[in-house]
Amino acid sequence: MTTIRDREAALYMQAGRRMPITVVRGAGTRVWDDEGREYLDFVAGIATNTLGHADPELADVIAAQARRLVHTSNLVYSLPQIELAELLIAHSCADRVFFVNSGAEANETALKLARKWGKIHRDGAHVVICAENAFHGRTLATIAATGNPRYSDPFTPLPAGFAHVPYDDLDALKAATGDETVAVMLEPLQGEGGINVPSPGYLRAVRAWCDEQGLLLILDEVQSGMGRTGTLWAYEQEGIEPDILTSAKALGGGVPVGAALAREHAAVFEPGDHGNTFGGSVLATAAAAHVVRRLVEGGVLEAGRARGEQLGRSLESLADRAPGVVGVRGRGLLRGLELERDVAPDVVAAALDAGLILNAVRPNVLRFMPPLTVTDEEIERAVSLAEQAVAAAL
């Protein structure tokens, strides 16, 4: 009998790598594989399953909506879509929203807004300054924005109009700004780049520079948003507001949905400028509206913030006592454990054997991103399993 691994190897384009388990069921922070083995899931669908797995209320919302209407089209109005729009506008600095299905599409939308805004307001300026080590998605424009040769070299020529500067380096950003510059696009803290938190005041200074130069500030909150770092949006902790903001990953609690949000002056689309068949589908926006409501009205945001502080403290104390661990990065429930050597993939394998799902975001950095509903016991258990896995891998 062929295994699922053989079947997958024969059928799929081998564009990524998987852990050697088949996950069939979940509940909260736990998942089970096809052999009935239980795991603590500190990857949570790559920071998507905000409410944990198989949340009964979210499941009810999805089921009820599916029985009524799954998808119509953006040629007509839909109630869940307008409810989600109202929630996002009420709970962000933005005035207008455009719905999509993924982070890359949300960023594509933001980039198209910036291009059009540049034509109207900056004499056709179109260059977007991005950071080294960024991650903005895998479409052609977003790998150009990401600027990592590992993701883009096989696919050149790339769309033009991107410049890259080191993250957390204001002077480099200033030096890179020119007549052709239209916007600066950054993650408030870098996720895929290794959980890199900028120095205090950096984002505020970037905001001031954008104001001074008449540039748009686009913040990619696809990973940092939706309560992941302790506030609904990470920018709230910096005392600034972006002109354009993107969201996806956790927005639907695991259901694919994304959004580009803009303040009025940056929301320059007119009829015919942009479109998306599934963007803001009835099913996805019903799910996302429930998730946002649970976060802001149901106490999930506060609970997640408390657990995020706990995770930070627990990992700090692990870093203090465990040989081979250099330090802790990140905020809230998005944390990186930095190792002395490039053994993060070995630690992930050892953790999986012990019943903990983790991610090696860099060869020397482990990423912890559990659901916002994770319990304090689950955090202590995960940190203790991670400690054993680090010891086993060294």
Ligand SMILES: *Cc1c(COP(=O)(O)O)cnc(C)c1O
């Ligand atoms: C994951 C991610 C994206 C891409 O999202 P997809 O849904 O995979 O297209 C973009 N930006 C950031 C910051 C991300 O973490």
